[in-house]
Amino acid sequence: MAEITFSQKNPAYPLMCASFRAMHTKVELLAVGVDDEKGRDLMQRAEAEVRRLERLLSCHDDASPLSALNSLAWEQSVEAEDELYMVLELCETFRRATYGYFDVTAMCSETDGVMSLAGGYSLDAKHHSVRFCRKGVKIDLGGFAKGYALDCIKRMSQQEGITQGVINFGNSSIAALGHHPYGEWWPIGIEHRMVKSALAQEVRLADSAMSISGRSEAGEYHIIDPHTGSRVAGEELILIEGRSALVCEVLSTALYAAPRAKRADIMSQYDGYRASEIVCRRDGTTECRVVGATVVEK
Amino acid sequence: MNRKEFLADCGKKGLAGVALSLFPWLESCSEKAQQEVKGEKARIGMIGTGSRGLYHIKNLLRMPNVEMVALCDDYRPHLENAAQYYPNAKLYDDYRKLLEDKSVDGVIVTTPLYLHGRITMDALRAGKRVFCEKSMAFTLDEALDVYNCRKEMNGVLLIGQQRLFDPKYARAMQMIHEGKIGKVVGVRNYWYRNNDWRREVPSPELERRINWRLYSEYSRGLMTELACHHLQNGSWAMGMLPEKVMGSGSLLHWNKDGRDVYDAVSAIFTYPNGVNMTFESIISNKHFGMGEQILGTEGTIDLVTCMRYTDEPAPKGSGMHQLVAQIENGVMSNSVFAGTSWAAETSSLAPGIPIMDNVTISTGESTVGAEADGSIEIMEAFVHAVITGKQPEKVLEESYYATQFALLADKAMHENAILTLDEKYRVPYEPMK
Structure with a gap:
C-alpha cells in the first residue's frame, strides 16, 4: 500500500507526496495542486499498474509470463501476450539501434561476440510468438521495466490533469511533469559518488526524464557487456536526459556497456536525447563530459 | 588506562571502537594490558591433553609469556602427544599431584565435562588461577558450587566461552546496543x-x-x-x-x-x-x-x-521531501538525491x-576448534590474569x-x-x- 501525505502549508501550491515499493526499489510521486480524493485514486491506480507490469515483466517470479517464456522458448515457439510481445519488439529495436549494447539477453551472452549480430531471440509477428536462438537464453527486462513503468505512470498522471510533479524510481530513473512552481525546471542533483550528499551534477528537468547507470550504490558492477558476456567495470556514471523515461533508461544501460568510442555513434540516432559521462573523483571534484562534446570541469 | 587509550590499543586487534563499558573483560586483550605483563611469565599446567587441550597448546606456543611447566592426563598417548610440544614440562597422570606443584600458577582444565567442576574447585582451593573449558560444570548445583568457590577463594576463573572475546561478536553486540537493528x-x-x-x-x-x-x-x-x-x-x-x-x-x-x-x-x-x-x-x-x-x-x-x-532501509536523502519543503517554503534550490539505482x-x-x-x-x-573465533584472545586474557591475579569483570x-x-x-x-x-x-x- 502506498504511503500518501498531503501538504497545504503553501496554500498557493498544495502538494501530494506518495511512495510505494515495487520492482525491488521505491517509487515516489510528488504532485502539485492535487486534491486528496484525486491524489489517492491516482496512487491506487499507479501502484496497481506498476504491480501488474512487475508481474508481467519479471523474470524472477516463477508465475510470470516472462518466466514461462524463458523456460520454454528454446524448445518451441511460445506465443506471447500482446503487451509482452510489444515489449520484446521494442527491446529488439533498441538492440539494433544501440549496436547490440542494449540487450535483454545479455545475461547469457556467449563470449565470442556472435550474438551481438543476431540477438538472443527471434519474433514471429504473424503468430506473436518468440523463439530463442540458442540454448540457455534468458530474457531479463531489468534494464527496461522501470523506464517503461515510469512512462506509464507519467501518462496516467497527465491524464489526471497533473501538470507539475516528479516521479522517482529508486533515484536512478526520474521523470518530471511541467516545472517547479518557483522555477522553469525541476532541479535534480546527482549525488557525488565519493562525498555523501555533495552535488556532482545538476540536471534540469522540464517535461522530461533522466536515467543514470553505473556501478550500483552497493559497489557492484551489475551491467553486462552483451558482446563479451562479462561485467562492465566502468567507474563513470552515464546520465541520459530526454523526453521518454524508457529511452533514457535503455540508453543509459547501453552507453555504460559500450566503449567510449561507440557512444557518440549510438547517441547520433536519438534526437533530443543527451548523454553525459560523469566521473566523481576521490577529492570531491567531478568531471562531466557530454558525449560528443568538449570536457567541462567542475 | 583510560578508555581512549584502550580504544587506541585495541585497534591492532580488531577491537577498535568497541566500548570497554559494554565488555570490560576485553581490557586484558588490549596491547596496553599485554605490555603490562611483558617480560613476565605465566607458569601454566594443563589438565587434560586431548584434542581440545592440543588446540589450546598450539595457540599458547605463540605466546612468549607462557611457560608450560606441567602437563597431566591419565591417558598416556594424549599426554605423550602434548609432551612433544613441551619437552621440559613435568608430566602427571593424577591432577591432584599437578595441583600440589608449586611451580604451577595457572591451570587449564580441558577434561571431559563431568570432571570440570571438581577439578576447577580443587584447583581454586589450591590457589591456582583457572581456565576451564565450557561448560562450567556437569549439573546446576555443581555450577553454583564452582561459582561460589571462585568467590570464596577470591580466585581467578575463566570459562572457555571464547565468543565473548571474539572481536567480531563484540563489534556486532555493540551495534545492537546502539540500536542499529x-x-x-x-x-x-x-x-x-x-x-x-x-x-x-x-x-x-x-x-x-x-x-x-x-x-x-x-x-x-x-x-x-x-x-x-x-x-x-x-x-x-x-x-x-x-x-x-x-x-x-x-x-x-x-x-x-x-x-x-x-x-x-x-x-x-x-x-x-x-x-x-x-x-x-x-x-x-x-x-x-x-x-x-x-x-x-x-x-x-x-x-x-x-x-x-x-x-x-531508507533511500538516501529522500530528495522528494527536499522538493516538498522547497515548495512549502516558496523557494527553489537543488535537491541532491539522484544516482545509480537504490535497491531495497x-x-x-x-x-x-x-x-x-x-x-x-x-x-x-x-x-x-575454529580459527579466529576468540580462542586466542581468551587465552591471552587468561595468561594476563595468571600473571596479574586480576579476575576479568562480568565475564x-x-x-x-x-x-x-x-x-x-x-x-x-x-x-x-x-x-x-x-x-x-x-x-x-x-x-x-
Whole structure:
C-alpha cells in the first residue's frame, strides 16, 4: 500500500507526496495542486499498474509470463501476450539501434561476440510468438521495466490533469511533469559518488526524464557487456536526459556497456536525447563530459 | 588506562571502537594490558591433553609469556602427544599431584565435562588461577558450587566461552546496543553437522573414555558441547536472562552405537520481554551449518558471517521531501538525491553490510576448534590474569548463565517440561547496557 501525505502549508501550491515499493526499489510521486480524493485514486491506480507490469515483466517470479517464456522458448515457439510481445519488439529495436549494447539477453551472452549480430531471440509477428536462438537464453527486462513503468505512470498522471510533479524510481530513473512552481525546471542533483550528499551534477528537468547507470550504490558492477558476456567495470556514471523515461533508461544501460568510442555513434540516432559521462573523483571534484562534446570541469 | 587509550590499543586487534563499558573483560586483550605483563611469565599446567587441550597448546606456543611447566592426563598417548610440544614440562597422570606443584600458577582444565567442576574447585582451593573449558560444570548445583568457590577463594576463573572475546561478536553486540537493528525481537542459533561425533578408539575398553561426549554419565551432549557457546547471545544482546526454557531432544539417527545423549535437539528460551531465543542442533544433516542471528525490528545481524541486513532501509536523502519543503517554503534550490539505482534490501538475497573488514568465518564443522573465533584472545586474557591475579569483570557471570541454561534446557528435554531457573541458582547479574 502506498504511503500518501498531503501538504497545504503553501496554500498557493498544495502538494501530494506518495511512495510505494515495487520492482525491488521505491517509487515516489510528488504532485502539485492535487486534491486528496484525486491524489489517492491516482496512487491506487499507479501502484496497481506498476504491480501488474512487475508481474508481467519479471523474470524472477516463477508465475510470470516472462518466466514461462524463458523456460520454454528454446524448445518451441511460445506465443506471447500482446503487451509482452510489444515489449520484446521494442527491446529488439533498441538492440539494433544501440549496436547490440542494449540487450535483454545479455545475461547469457556467449563470449565470442556472435550474438551481438543476431540477438538472443527471434519474433514471429504473424503468430506473436518468440523463439530463442540458442540454448540457455534468458530474457531479463531489468534494464527496461522501470523506464517503461515510469512512462506509464507519467501518462496516467497527465491524464489526471497533473501538470507539475516528479516521479522517482529508486533515484536512478526520474521523470518530471511541467516545472517547479518557483522555477522553469525541476532541479535534480546527482549525488557525488565519493562525498555523501555533495552535488556532482545538476540536471534540469522540464517535461522530461533522466536515467543514470553505473556501478550500483552497493559497489557492484551489475551491467553486462552483451558482446563479451562479462561485467562492465566502468567507474563513470552515464546520465541520459530526454523526453521518454524508457529511452533514457535503455540508453543509459547501453552507453555504460559500450566503449567510449561507440557512444557518440549510438547517441547520433536519438534526437533530443543527451548523454553525459560523469566521473566523481576521490577529492570531491567531478568531471562531466557530454558525449560528443568538449570536457567541462567542475 | 583510560578508555581512549584502550580504544587506541585495541585497534591492532580488531577491537577498535568497541566500548570497554559494554565488555570490560576485553581490557586484558588490549596491547596496553599485554605490555603490562611483558617480560613476565605465566607458569601454566594443563589438565587434560586431548584434542581440545592440543588446540589450546598450539595457540599458547605463540605466546612468549607462557611457560608450560606441567602437563597431566591419565591417558598416556594424549599426554605423550602434548609432551612433544613441551619437552621440559613435568608430566602427571593424577591432577591432584599437578595441583600440589608449586611451580604451577595457572591451570587449564580441558577434561571431559563431568570432571570440570571438581577439578576447577580443587584447583581454586589450591590457589591456582583457572581456565576451564565450557561448560562450567556437569549439573546446576555443581555450577553454583564452582561459582561460589571462585568467590570464596577470591580466585581467578575463566570459562572457555571464547565468543565473548571474539572481536567480531563484540563489534556486532555493540551495534545492537546502539540500536542499529532496532528493538531485538528474536535470537536464532543453530549448529548442524553430519557426522557421528565419534573419536577413533584404539581398543574397545577405551570407548567410554575417548567418546565421553556420547554418554550421559560424562556429558550432556549437544547442549553442553555446542549450545553452551551460543546461549550467551540473547543475554549479551538484550541485557537480561531467560525466564523460562522448553525443549525437545531425540536420539534420531546415530542410535545404533550405544550412545545415550541426544543427536537432535531443539530448545526455546523465553526472555522476560517475550523475546524467544532458539537453539537447534542436528548431527545428521549439515546443510545449514552454524548460525547465530539477532533479529531486530529494523534489521538482522548474523554473528557468524559478520553481516548486517537492513529490514527497511531508507533511500538516501529522500530528495522528494527536499522538493516538498522547497515548495512549502516558496523557494527553489537543488535537491541532491539522484544516482545509480537504490535497491531495497528486504529480500533474503540482499547483500548485507559487513560489520567489519577481514573477517575469518567459522563454519562450525570442526569438532576441535575454529580459527579466529576468540580462542586466542581468551587465552591471552587468561595468561594476563595468571600473571596479574586480576579476575576479568562480568565475564564469569555470562559463562555461568550460559552453562546453567544449557543444563536447564537439557533437563527440560528429559522431563518434557517448561522450566524456570530456580532462585537458588541466581547469582548477581549486571546487564550490559
